Amino acid sequence: MRIGIIGAGEVGLTYARPWAAAGHEVVLCDLKPSTAATAFAEQSGQDIRASVAELAPDCDVVVSCVFGTVSLVVAEQALAHMARDTLYVDMTTADPALIRTAADSAAQRGIGYVDVAILGAIALTHAKTNLLGAGTGIDRALTLFSGIDAPLKPVEEGAAGDAAALKILRSVFTKGLEALTIECFMAAEKQGVSEKLHDALSDIDQASLRDFLGALIRTHVLHAPRRLKEVEEAERQLLAADMPVAVLPGVKALFKRTADQIAVQPIDSASPTLPQAFEWLFKVNDVSR
C-alpha cells in the first residue's frame, strides 16, 4: 500500500515509521521538513514532497496530520488529486463542521473518508495512543491501524466529524475535572485531609459515572439556587485560606445563571427525567438543537 502523509511532524512520523516497517511505501509531504522527517525520508528512499498536488495522485491512502486550522484547505487540495476508491484519513481533530464538509467532498468523488481523533498524548504513548474514528472509510482505517497495533476504536454508527466532536467534548470534561481536582485537592492537602476527602467522595465511585452525571443534571435544574449558596460559601472559605481560586468563580456563575432562570421560569416537574432536564436547559438558555 502506498501511504502519503501530509504534515511530517510528531504525529505524522509516529505513524509513518511503523507503517514503513510493516512494509508499506510511505511518502511524506511537508513544506519545511524537520531533521527527523528528512532522516526518515532518506532511510525509506523517498523524496519529501513540497505540495499536496505532488503527493496525492499516486497514493492509496492519504493521511492528514496538519494543524486543525488548515484541515479543510488541505483536504480539498488532496481530494482533488486522489483517485476514486482511495482513502483519506483526517487526523487533525479540526472543527467537526469543517470535517463534515471535507467528508461530503470526499463522498462526491467516491473517496473513503475517516475522521480519526487522537485521545491522548502522542509524545508519551506514541503509536499506542488511543484513537477514535468515524466515517465511510472506517473499515479500511481499522485494517490500516490494527496492522501496526495502533488502538483505533470506531464510533458506533458514527459519521465523519463525530470522532472530533467527541474528542473535544471529552477534553472539556477531562480538562475541567483536572482543573477542579487541582483546585480542590490543593486546599485539602493544605488542611491535611486529602485522604479523608477521597473517602468523602467515594460515593461517586459506587455509582456508575453515567448514572452519577445524569443525577447531577436532573437535580441541577431543581436545586441550583440552594447549591449556589454552598458554592458561594466554598469560594469564600478557599479565599479565606489564601488558596488560589480559578475554577470556582465560573462554577458559581453557572449556578447563578440556572438559579436566575429557575426564578423566572421553573421547570414544570418535581422530578424531571434527563430529557426533560435538557429540554428545559435548552429552552432557558436559548440554545437550538
Next chain:
Amino acid sequence: MRIGIIGAGEVGLTYARPWAAAGHEVVLCDLKPSTAATAFAEQSGQDIRASVAELAPDCDVVVSCVFGTVSLVVAEQALAHMARDTLYVDMTTADPALIRTAADSAAQRGIGYVDVAILGAIALTHAKTNLLGAGTGIDRALTLFSGIDAPLKPVEEGAAGDAAALKILRSVFTKGLEALTIECFMAAEKQGVSEKLHDALSDIDQASLRDFLGALIRTHVLHAPRRLKEVEEAERQLLAADMPVAVLPGVKALFKRTADQIAVQPIDSASPTLPQAFEWLFKVNDVSR
C-alpha cells in the same frame, strides 16, 4: 437526656422531633420562633428560650443549628453556661477555623465537642440526611444520632473542624463536577452525541476515582502547557456552537497559570509522585502548609 437546640429552623426541628419522639426532653432556643417551632414547643410542653444563657445551664447536650456566621459567638455563649462532661454538637458547618477555636474552648471547660457537617439536603431527606462528625464528643454523638436512625459517620482520626472542612471541599468538587457536566453535556446533547460521550468517558469509570484524580494531579504539573491548547480549542468550539460557556474560562485560567509557572520553574522530575506534585504546586503558588 435533656437536649437544648439553639436555632429552631428547619435543621433544628428536623432533629428535635425524632429526639422528642425517642423520649428525650427537647428544649428550643430561638429569638424569633417560627410557627412550626411554636407548635413543637407547645406539643412538648416546653417554653422556647430567648437566650442561650437561659437554655444552656441545665442541658446534657446543646445542639447548635444557627447560621455559620454566628457559630463561634453562639458556641462561646453556650459553653460558658454548660456543665462539665456535657456535650456540644455544632451543626453549623462554619469555617473550620472557627469550629477549632470553639472546640478548644470546650476542651478547656471539660465539655465534649463534635462538629457535625450535613452532607445533603435536609429539606429533601430530613433526618435521613448523611452526616459527617469529628471531635472529642464523637462517640456520644454517634449514640445520640443512631438513636433516631440519623446516618452520622465519624471522620477517622478526625478532630473538630475536619467534618466542616471536608464538607466544604466535597462541595467544591461535586458542585464543580455538576457545573462541568451541565456545560459539557448540553453541548453533547446539542450534537446528539451524549451517549457516545459517555462511552468516550468510560475509562474514568474503569480506574478508581482516587487513582484517576491522582494521575490528573501528577501529570498536570508536566503537561499543563500542551493541555492548555486543548482547552483553548474546546472553548473556541463551544463558543462557535453558540453554547453558553461559564466553567471553561476558569479552567483555562488554571491551565494558563500552571503553564506559566512551568515555563519559569519546571518541576525537577520527569515522572513526579503525588507528594512531589503537591510540593511543586504549593511552591509555585506561594501557598504555605
